[in-house]
Amino acid sequence: MARTPAELVGAQPGPPFEITMDGRTVTALPGQSVAAALWGAGIVAWRTTRVGGRPRGAFCGIGQCYDCLATINSEPNRRACLVPARPGDTVTTQEGHGRGALGV
Amino acid sequence: MLTRDSADVIVIGAGVVGAACAYYAARSGLRVTVLDRGPVAGGTTGAGEGNLLVSDKEPGPELDLALLSTRLWQDLAEELPPEIEYEAKGGLVVASHEEGTAALRDFAAAQHKAGVTAEEIPADRLHDLEPHLAPGLAGGVHYPQDAQVMPALAAAHLLRAAGARVRLRLGEEVTGLLTGGSGEIQGVRTNSGPVHAPYVVNAAGTWGGEVARLAGVELPVLPRRGFVLVTEPLPRVVRRKVYAADYVADVASGSAALQTSAVVEGTPAGPVLIGASRERVGFDRTLSVEVLRRLAAQATALFPVLAGVRVMRTYPGFRPYLPDHLPAIGADPRVPGLLHACGHEGAGIGLAPATGLIVAQALAGREPPLDVGPFRPERFASGG
Numbered sequence: 001m002a003r004t005p006a007e008l009v010g011a012q013p014g015p016p017f018e019i020t021m022d023g024r025t026v027t028a029l030p031g032q033s034v035a036a037a038l039w040g041a042g043i044v045a046w047r048t049t050r051v052g053g054r055p056r057g058a059f060c061g062i063g064q065c066y067d068c069l070a071t072i073n074s075e076p077n078r079r080a081c082l083v084p085a086r087p088g089d090t091v092t093t094q095e096g097h098g099r100g101a102l103g104v
Numbered sequence: 105m106l107t108r109d110s111a112d113v114i115v116i117g118a119g120v121v122g123a124a125c126a127y128y129a130a131r132s133g134l135r136v137t138v139l140d141r142g143p144v145a146g147g148t149t150g151a152g153e154g155n156l157l158v159s160d161k162e163p164g165p166e167l168d169l170a171l172l173s174t175r176l177w178q179d180l181a182e183e184l185p186p187e188i189e190y191e192a193k194g195g196l197v198v199a200s201h202e203e204g205t206a207a208l209r210d211f212a213a214a215q216h217k218a219g220v221t222a223e224e225i226p227a228d229r230l231h232d233l234e235p236h237l238a239p240g241l242a243g244g245v246h247y248p249q250d251a252q253v254m255p256a257l258a259a260a261h262l263l264r265a266a267g268a269r270v271r272l273r274l275g276e277e278v279t280g281l282l283t284g285g286s287g288e289i290q291g292v293r294t295n296s297g298p299v300h301a302p303y304v305v306n307a308a309g310t311w312g313g314e315v316a317r318l319a320g321v322e323l324p325v326l327p328r329r330g331f332v333l334v335t336e337p338l339p340r341v342v343r344r345k346v347y348a349a350d351y352v353a354d355v356a357s358g359s360a361a362l363q364t365s366a367v368v369e370g371t372p373a374g375p376v377l378i379g380a381s382r383e384r385v386g387f388d389r390t391l392s393v394e395v396l397r398r399l400a401a402q403a404t405a406l407f408p409v410l411a412g413v414r415v416m417r418t419y420p421g422f423r424p425y426l427p428d429h430l431p432a433i434g435a436d437p438r439v440p441g442l443l444h445a446c447g448h449e450g451a452g453i454g455l456a457p458a459t460g461l462i463v464a465q466a467l468a469g470r471e472p473p474l475d476v477g478p479f480r481p482e483r484f485a486s487g488g
Contacts, residue, residue, distance in 0.1 A: 050374065067189060077336055077414065096337075097374060102409060103339030104235045 017087040021046065028085040033066050035061065035080040038091070046070045046080065050096035071098050109142070111137040111271065113303040114292055116278050116315055118142075119149035120255055120306030120453050121445050123262035124460025130269035132468050137299060138270060139292065141277035144263060145256035147307030148452060151421025153332055153379050154190045155367070158455035159195040159247035160351060162211070162219035165478035166430055166451070169458045171219050172474060174249050184265055188258040189372045195250030195345040196233055198241050198406065204349045205243040221248050226241030236341050236409045251343050252369060255453045262456075273299075281319045281442075289319075289441025305463055306445045309429035310424035312432070316481075322385055322437045324484050325447045327422035329388065331381045331395045333403070336414045337374025344368045346406060351380065360384040364395060366402035368410075375416065378403040380450065382423070386483045389420050425449040432481040433462050434472070443467070444481040 006013065006029075014030040021043055028037035035058040036045060045055035047069050059067040063082045072078040072091050076098025080091070113129055115122045118140035126136045140146065156177055161167040181190040199205040210221035223246045230237050230244055263272060273294075281304065282294040291300035306315040306323075316323035351365035356367045362383040370376050396418055406413040426432060426447040435443045445463050448455050462472050462479075 013196075062333075097339065099336075099338050099413075102341050104341060104343065 001028055017085075019087070019089040019091060020046050021091045026091075033081050034070065034072060034078075034083045034085050034086050034089065034091060037085045038080065045093075047094040047098075048096060049096065053096075058075075069098070070094050107140060109409050111135045111299070111479075113305060113339065114139060114299055114301045115305045115307050116140075116292070116354055117147070117307035117309055117312075117446070118144045118259065118263065118272065118274065119147055119307065119309050120145065120152075120259040120262065120456040121149075121309065121448065122305070123259040123266075124456040125305050125307055125445050125463045126143050126270045127262045127266040127459075128457075128460040128464035129467055130266040132464050134467060136266070136270045138263065138272050139276050139278055139294060139299065140274050143274055144272070145259040146313065147257045147450065148424055149259050151332075151419055152255045152328075152453050153367070153369070153377055154189075154253045154258070155345065155411070155451070155452050156251040156253065157195060157247075157345070157451065158215070158220050158249045159197055159222075159245070159345075160347075161215075161451075163214050165475070166455075167215065167218055167220070168474050169431075169455050169479075170451070171249075172461075173455050173458040174251070175354075176461065177251060177253070177454075178418035180262070180457060184261045187254075188261050189254035190251065190258075191253075191275065191372065192248075192251045193344050193369075195247040195347070197247070197347055197349055197351075198230065198231075198237070198239075198322075199349045199461040201242050201373070208243070208245050208349050211314075222246070223248075234343060234346055234407075236407050237346070238406055238408050246344075250344065252371075253305055253453065254371070254373075258453065258456075266473045278315065278318065281392065281439075283439070287439060289439060303441050303443065303467055305445055307445045309446055309448075310422040312424060312444065315446075316436075316444070319436075321436060321442070321482075323432055323444060323447070323481060324427060325424045325432075326384070326426075327387055328425050329383050329385050330379060330419050330423055330448065331392065331399065331418055331452065333378040333396060333399055333415045334417050334419070335376040335378070336416050338370070338376055338413065339374075341409055342368050342370045342371050342407060343485045344456050347380075348402065348406060359425060362398075364402060364477055366399060366406055368403050368406055376410065376413070378415075380449070387422060391418070391420070393405075423448075423450040424452070427484065430478055431455065431459065432483075433479040434466050434476050434481060436481045438482055438485070461486065 313325035
């Protein structure tokens with residue numbers, strides 16, 4: 001029988017809520033980071049690198065490596081592994097630095 | 105004594121000035137040993153911004169040096185690999201009120217007579233040059249000769265391009281100078297033994313005064329602290345080097361008090377760099393939140409778009425200045441065989457090639473490329 005971390009620690013989370021990732025609905029639990037919610041939905045990449053356009057997602061998971069940057073509620077460069085998911089959050093794949101609109 | 109290790113000249117300091125001295129000396133056929141107690145660009149150079157400016161210099165010896173360096177950097181940009189991130193991007197100096205514009209105009213007119221290209225930009229054209237500039241500025245002056253490099257990479261690639269005639273010995277601190285019977289230079293002593301050469305070039309940047317003291321001469325190089333803010337990577341939001349007219353007055357100031365005037369520039373790597381503060385606090389590296397706050401406020405006043413951007417990190421550096429704000433370049437008549445190439449304050453990256461060329465010409469016994477009288481190292485000697 002598959003065991004989940006929540007079962008292992010006897011967690012009793014509050015009711016789940018929804019966020020979206022590039023328009024797709026993802027279910028999150030109170031206290032989960034955005035990265036954890038995305039992983040829970042099987043999504044592992046939410047950014048492309050600046051130079052090569054390669055996919056990136058959570059790597060260290062503890063706020064140190066800055067690989068998991070995402071655009072959350074229109075704000076780029078948020079560390080998805082540190083930002084707690086909130087009902088209605090809109091996560092979008094970040095292209096490179098995520099500031100393309102500022103270029104002149 | 106000619107050994108495998110012998111050199112014609114020892115350069116103390118592997119910053120951009122020492123690298124330029126080594127480069128031009130090697131190109132004229134000399135064998136050069138470059139010593140540094142740290143890594144390449146680990147001191148003054150690595151804490152710089154990479155400004156190659158003519159715009160902030162009033163007519164006089166430093167401007168002449170900057171104009172020569174501007175031409176030399178153009179040649180170096182062809183010879184060195186693109187990794188030095190040379191950008192002939194130009195500078196834009198802006199004034200927030202009408203009196204500032206008038207002062208800028210007069211300053212630019214005097215510079216123009218000295219060979220600087222300067223074009224007045226009326227208020228309604230500022231945004232053609234820099235679309236993100238704040239509204240309401242009174243005007244500015246465009247300086248197409250201003251340019252930029254990545255200082256640490258520029259130093260490293262100058263050393264590499266100098267070729268096999270340059271030996272680089274890092275992690276070796278000079279602890280004394282070796283002199284002969286009549287006081288002439290015979291080499292240096294380091295923590296790993298003696299190194300012999302008939303000439304020694306003091307390119308120790310902010311620590312140039314200490315090296316001079318080892319030779320028994322006075323050179324009053326003092327540190328002036330400056331902070332730089334580094335933003336998260338951005339697309340090109342600032343095309344040129346953009347700064348407020350107050351910067352020119354700050355550069356020329358002799359005051360010990362904190363001065364800040366935002367100098368804003370993009371980099372090929374993405375981050376925008378925000379300088380420039382100046383304060384005389386010795387070699388104190390303590391983070392000053394007040395300095396950072398003022399720089400950030402001035403930068404966002406120039407470019408409001410930066411208010412929504414994160415600063416990733418900051419770094420302090422020590423700009424080596426001499427009492428008259430001119431560098432010390434050339435042979436020191438007090439110690440035969442000793443040359444100086446230090447004290448460039450906040451302009452050392454820009455002034456490095458001309459400095460290196462002057463030093464190489466002096467080593468070869470050739471005429472300097474310009475009047476070096478104002479840079480005489482012994483000019484501060486008491487009673488001299």
